[in-house]
Amino acid sequence: MRRPMPPAFLRTQPNIRAVMTVIRQPNQTSQDPFAMQEPVSAAPKRRQHSLATDLVTELSQRILLGKIAPGQKLPSENQIVREHGVSRTVVREAISKLQASGLVVTHHGIGTFVLERSDQTGLRLKVETVSRVRDIIELRIGLETQAVALAAVRRTDEQLAAMRQALDDYQDLLANDDSCVEADKRFHMLIAEATGNPYFMEIMQHLGSAIIPRSRIASSERAGNNLAHQGYLANLEHEALLSAIRRKDPDAARAAMWTHLSNSRERLVPLE
The missing domain is CATH 1.20.120.530 (GntR ligand-binding domain-like)
Known part of the structure; x- marks a missing residue:
């Protein structure tokens, strides 16, 4: 006995299993504008900023305690990288902050030097x-x-x-x-x-x-x-x-x- 054919409108519907298979295929790019996107991690940038801040604190304290005297040259970029285990980018950011605070001055091709107290900008408390x-x-x-x-x-x-x-x-x-x-x-x-x-x-x-x-x-x-x-x-x-x-x-x-x-x-x- 032959099975009855389904109504015509059902024969025109897409194969649900086929559709689900397509949906489940990996590496398919969703066109849904509301689809959740993987956030871009900001952790590396935050970590770099934190390392630079830590380095600024360390160098500032050495300067303010007189461990690096006014007029004395700071360790080279390579020395700071080796001593603190940070990248050159971190060192350069830290040096830039020390310059902005008026603690050091950089002479390109020569090095970075601690400023004399009378030359330093910033807080003035006489x-x-x-x-x-x-x-x-x-x-x-x-x-x-x-x-x-x-x-x-x-x-x-x-x-x-x-x-x-x-x-x-x-x-x-x-x-x-x-x-x-x-x-x-x-x-x-x-x-x-x-x-x-x-x-x-x-x-x-x-x-x-x-x-x-x-x-x-x-x-x-x-x-x-x-x-x-x-x-x-x-x-x-x-x-x-x-x-x-x-x-x-x-x-x-x-x-x-x-x-x-x-x-x-x-x-x-x-x-x-």
Whole structure:
């Protein structure tokens, strides 16, 4: 018995299986304007930018800490590539940012050199215009309480060891009745470095010797404290700072810096 033929309108429909086979064929380009397109990854570009930023931070800190002195030539492009394991493109982007910040100048065919402080553009903070030690301390309270909180979170073990050494030097000098100014300043500069933010270092460098203001203790003892005892009190405050940084406790570090600088403001009498 013959099977009945399907109606004519069904015989004219396309073969559904054939259509599905075509749809499922690989490498077919969709003409649908709303079809999802594979996004172009921006990761390589973001990574390059991040590497350049990291390199700028590293070189800026070396410059601001004096590890690369004014007038000194930066390592060559090839040296930086080998030392940091980055591409030439990353190095050139980093150098361009250092030029824009006024830290270096490039003489084509010769090299890139660190600018003298007086030649650098950017922030200008003339300490000699700050007439009172209290003004300087107030400025430092605003700056360094935030810096030490960041340092507590971001510091490396090497930076922590350098801070410990600075305080050991401070204590040795104090015991020998020598000036502790250099060790004191170094400790505060190391905190700025540990923030990982080169602008903290730049501001501290511009402050220069005013980080530890030129000051004198009144000839008569103030509140029963002599100079050595005040140095001892400052040392205890430094140790509280270092302890908070070691524990990576930003709130305790911020409070310790506020206490230290507030007490310093009370201990110091500005030179007239």
